[in-house]
Structures are given as structure tokens and as C-alpha cells.
Amino acid sequence: MRNWIVAVSLASLICAGSSADADAKTVHTVQKGDTLQKISKRYHVSIPDLKSANNLSSVKLALGDKIVIPEKSAASASQAATARKEKSALKANAEKSTHSVKKGDTVASIARLHGMSEAELKAVNGLKTAKLKIGQQLTVKKSVQSVYTVKEGDNIWSIARKHNMSVEQLKEINGLADSNLKVNQKLALAIKEQPQRTRSTEADDDHAEQxxxxxxxxxxxxxxxxxxxxxxxxxxxxxxxxxxxxxxxxxxxxxxxxxxxxxxxxxxxxxxxxxxxxxxxxxxxxxxxxxxxxxxxxxxxxxxxxxxxxxxxxxxxxxxxxxxxxxxxxxxxxxxxxxxxxxxxxxxxxxxxxxxxxxxxxxxxxxxxxxxxxxxxxx
Missing domain, CATH: 3.90.1720.10 (endopeptidase domain like (from Nostoc punctiforme))
Structure with a gap:
């Protein structure tokens, strides 16, 4: 009798453990407008992982379907940690630097060159007006740069537009006297941190074009x-x-x-x-x-x-x-x-x-x- 009670107790513990595991998993109920891609983005899980966890052969979903959200693997956690470190490194590269005012410089051109707004540049440097003196030292953001190799068919306007820069900024960074470029020429690019895009901002962009x-x-x-x-x-x-x-x-x-x-x-x-x-x-x-x-x-x-x-x-x-x-x-x-x-x-x-x-x-x-x-x- 005693052995039977012990067996029943062990079985209960096992069942309880299984139930706890099931409860620990996140389950998403498919609603109108849901897609596998949207669900993957919402829970930060890849589509292949979602399909594997739910034995899905396609990305088609039906209203009311229960989608099990798999736990992130150690590899995923490691990748996320690496991404966070890279983001921190980029922020570190954006530390403050100085700009020496040259002939022809304006508050607007300096701000544009260093990915700042005019108001931000004036506030950081305590400027009450837009007047500058040659040789004046201004505190600015340190530009993070990458290099672009000129390809056949490229021109300075298309490259500037592609990398969210003005032609004047591209020419100034690279010391270009004119707009002529050569194939395989290396151009330094100033990378600006882009604001996070939402569905509404994308819609605004589309509207702006029209x-x-x-x-x-x-x-x-x-x-x-x-x-x-x-x-x-x-x-x-x-x-x-x-x-x-x-x-x-x-x-x-x-x-x-x-x-x-x-x-x-x-x-x-x-x-x-x-x-x-x-x-x-x-x-x-x-x-x-x-x-x-x-x-x-x-x-x-x-x-x-x-x-x-x-x-x-x-x-x-x-x-x-x-x-x-x-x-x-x-x-x-x-x-x-x-x-x-x-x-x-x-x-x-x-x-x-x-x-x-x-x-x-x-x-x-x-x-x-x-x-x-x-x-x-x-x-």
C-alpha cells in the first residue's frame, strides 16, 4: 500500500512539472490581421523557429489558431547581447568632439556636417545668435564614418541621397572641389543615427512623396x-x-x-x-x-x-x-x-x-x- 502511495505521489509530481512547463510557454491566439511575420516581430522570434515549434508547413494562419512562442535559445540570447554591445559601441563613437570654424562655415552647415540640429549645436555651445568667428572652437558630435566605393553609373547626387547626406556635406567630408567622381574612388560617409520607424512614420513618408x-x-x-x-x-x-x-x-x-x-x-x-x-x-x-x-x-x-x-x-x-x-x-x-x-x-x-x-x-x-x-x- 505504501509503495502504491509513493508511486501516485511521484506521478503527481511529474504531471505537475509538465503542467508548469506548459504554463511557462507563451501562447498567442491568432487574431484578425495577424501574420506569422507580425507575430515573430512582436515576440522577437524568427519565423523558422515559430514554424518549427508549431509544426507549420506554411505561413498561413487561421483565426483562433494557438501559436506557441518558443523560448529564446542561448544562441539567440548571445546574439542579442552582442547586438547590445555593438549599439553601445556606436554610441561611444558618437562622443563629443570639436569643430574649428572655417571661412564659409555657418551654424546650419556645421550642424548638418555633424548630424546635429541647429538648435542643438547652439545650445551645446551657448550660442545666442548664429554669428561665428573664424577659428572659433565648437563642441560637436563626433561623426561615425564608413567608406563607399564609387560604382559605374554613380554620381555625387545619387550617393548623397542614398546615404541621407547633402551633396555639400559629402564634398566637405571628402575634400572634393567639384562633383566629378571616378569608378572605384573611395568616399567617406557620415552615418547619422536614424530614428526608429513606425508604421505611422512610413505612412507619412509615402504621403509626403505624393x-x-x-x-x-x-x-x-x-x-x-x-x-x-x-x-x-x-x-x-x-x-x-x-x-x-x-x-x-x-x-x-x-x-x-x-x-x-x-x-x-x-x-x-x-x-x-x-x-x-x-x-x-x-x-x-x-x-x-x-x-x-x-x-x-x-x-x-x-x-x-x-x-x-x-x-x-x-x-x-x-x-x-x-x-x-x-x-x-x-x-x-x-x-x-x-x-x-x-x-x-x-x-x-x-x-x-x-x-x-x-x-x-x-x-x-x-x-x-x-x-x-x-x-x-x-x-
Whole structure:
């Protein structure tokens, strides 16, 4: 009798232990909208581990299914620990450093170079205004850098955009005097810590790409940005630049301005008013419409295009109805009715190839320095 009681007790203990193990496991009940991928992300478990633990041959789930969430293995825990160490190392690399103010530096350019906001840079250094002195030492974040190897078809704009940098920042980090690159050239990249993305921020990004001009929400963007570029044009650094470099700088500074047909730069711009504003700030007065702009300057073959040349297209009419500024490497910047903003496109895109009608060089090379010019259409 005693042996029987002991056996029953042992059996009870074994059953109790099994029950405790079962209770220790997390079980997820499949709800509407659930997928195996979402469940794996929620519980930080890989999809193969989920399928193995639940004997799933596919990723299909049914409402009410019970999904056992496997415990993390020692290897997973080790990987997580390693990831935490790597993250800590990255933060350590972002320790504070100093920046010596050079000619042409501004609070905005220094902040951008070191992945900081202007407000953050001013707060860290106790700056009450944006005025800086050459040689002034500023406390900044230490940039974490990696290296990118230039490939066939790359250009400085595509590389900068790919790595969330401005062209000016990429050129400054690498000491580039111009935008020319060579295949296999090594470029240092400043890595900025990216904020954690959520579904809502991704949706906002998608909406931003499709945003159209709204006078209620963007009534002063164009005029404010144009005024900012005009002020920039008065600085000593810009005054020392060649006309081509100034045109390119002013054109890029107006990137993303809202587009509106007939826009004159107060609330928005159209293609020809954008070009007119850029050239005007550079000291070159040109006609208002694309049709008139096509009648000035020297005709240039497509194979001989140079930075600052105007490229023309026939879009909605039989005459020149669209214009942009050539940037080099088959790229041009323009106010796009399709994108509803100032953007950069490739001349080799089928849409523009079929509508391209020619290019004009408005200023001869010999006349590029220090001239205030006014061009009028030929009779």
C-alpha cells in the first residue's frame, strides 16, 4: 500500500512539472490581421523557429489558431547581447568632439556636417545668435564614418541621397572641389543615427512623396526659401565661386519648392519661373516663359551639355513648354508638374527622351566672371 502511495505521489509530481512547463510557454491566439511575420516581430522570434515549434508547413494562419512562442535559445540570447554591445559601441563613437570654424562655415552647415540640429549645436555651445568667428572652437558630435566605393553609373547626387547626406556635406567630408567622381574612388560617409520607424512614420513618408501644392499649408515656402537663397548669394564664400557653381548651388537650395502652373515664386513656382529665379539670383536676367527662354543663348548639342545649360522639352504644347537646368551626368533639376515640386530627373528617362527638343547655353564661357547680364529673346 505504501509503495502504491509513493508511486501516485511521484506521478503527481511529474504531471505537475509538465503542467508548469506548459504554463511557462507563451501562447498567442491568432487574431484578425495577424501574420506569422507580425507575430515573430512582436515576440522577437524568427519565423523558422515559430514554424518549427508549431509544426507549420506554411505561413498561413487561421483565426483562433494557438501559436506557441518558443523560448529564446542561448544562441539567440548571445546574439542579442552582442547586438547590445555593438549599439553601445556606436554610441561611444558618437562622443563629443570639436569643430574649428572655417571661412564659409555657418551654424546650419556645421550642424548638418555633424548630424546635429541647429538648435542643438547652439545650445551645446551657448550660442545666442548664429554669428561665428573664424577659428572659433565648437563642441560637436563626433561623426561615425564608413567608406563607399564609387560604382559605374554613380554620381555625387545619387550617393548623397542614398546615404541621407547633402551633396555639400559629402564634398566637405571628402575634400572634393567639384562633383566629378571616378569608378572605384573611395568616399567617406557620415552615418547619422536614424530614428526608429513606425508604421505611422512610413505612412507619412509615402504621403509626403505624393503631396500636392496646398495654398493653405504652404503659402510662404517658396518666397521664404527664395529670400534665404538671395541672402546666401551675398556671402563672401559664394561670391568667390564660379558662375556655374553658383547656379548649381542656388538651384539645389530650392529643391522641393512646391510647383503650381503659373506660379511666380510667392507661394509656388512653375518650371520657367524657377529657372528665372535661379539665374536672377546669380545676376543673370532671362525671360519669364520657357518659350521665350528657348529663344536666347547659344544652341548646344546634347552630347556637349555642360553644367548650367538649359534643357527644353515639348510637353503639353507644340512649342517649348518645359525647361530645366542641367547638372551634369545626364541629370537636370526642374519644377515638375508631375511631382508637384522642384526635383531632379534623368535625361535618359523615356518620358524626357521622347520630349527633348534641345538645349541653350545662355552665357559664353569667357563672360562668366562678375557680370550682371540681361538676355532678351532674339527677334
Amino acid at each position: 503631396a500636392v501644392f496646398d495654398p493653405k499649408t504652404t503659402p510662404i515656402i517658396a518666397s521664404a526659401k527664395i529670400a534665404e537663397v538671395k541672402e546666401l548669394s551675398k556671402t563672401e564664400e559664394v561670391a568667390d565661386m564660379s558662375l556655374k557653381d553658383r547656379l548649381l548651388l542656388f538651384a539645389r537650395k530650392m529643391l522641393h519648392l512646391p510647383y503650381r502652373f503659373g506660379g511666380n515664386g510667392i507661394a509656388a513656382v512653375d518650371c520657367s519661373s524657377y529657372v528665372q529665379k535661379v539665374f536672377s539670383i546669380a545676376g543673370i536676367q532671362i525671360p519669364r516663359s520657357a518659350r521665350e527662354q528657348f529663344r536666347v543663348g547659344e544652341a548646344v548639342h546634347k552630347s556637349e551639355l555642360n553644367v548650367g545649360d538649359l534643357v527644353f522639352f515639348q510637353t503639353y504644347a507644340s512649342f517649348p513648354s518645359h525647361v530645366g537646368i542641367y547638372m551634369g551626368n545626364n541629370l537636370f533639376i526642374h519644377a515638375s508638374s508631375r511631382e508637384k515640386r522642384v526635383t531632379i530627373d534623368n535625361l535618359n528617362h523615356p518620358y524626357y527622351v521622347s520630349r527633348y527638343i534641345g538645349a541653350k547655353r545662355l552665357i559664353p564661357e569667357a563672360e562668366l566672371d562678375g557680370l550682371e547680364l540681361q538676355l532678351t529673346p532674339k527677334e
